[in-house]
Amino acid sequence: MTTVKEMGTSTASSIATRLEGVKEEAETLADHIGQTSHEIGTLVRQQLQAQPYVTLALAAGIGLVLGGGMSIPATRALLSLGGRTILNRVIQEFLEPI
Secondary structure, eight states: OOOHHHHHHHHHHHHHHHHHHHHHHHHHHHHHHHHHHHHHHHHHHHHHHHOHHHHHHHHHHHHHHHHTOSOHHHHHHHHHHHHHHHHHHHHHHHHTTO
């Protein structure tokens, strides 16, 4: 017959094992986040050097939208302008080799 003490020890061991797994997954996630943030930083620096005004405008627009600093009509106008700008760039890049 299993005693209460044995059940408690078994449960504590099970919890400790699960927590160790969670800790390992959290460390892996932290590593992936660090690598991704480094890659994003590299990409932003490259884009900033290649297209400084577009990159700064995009960053400012994202900051305003996420910060809730613009009304809905102004947000629509900004997204419309940004979308047209990006579309023009994509078309130029696509047609350039032709």
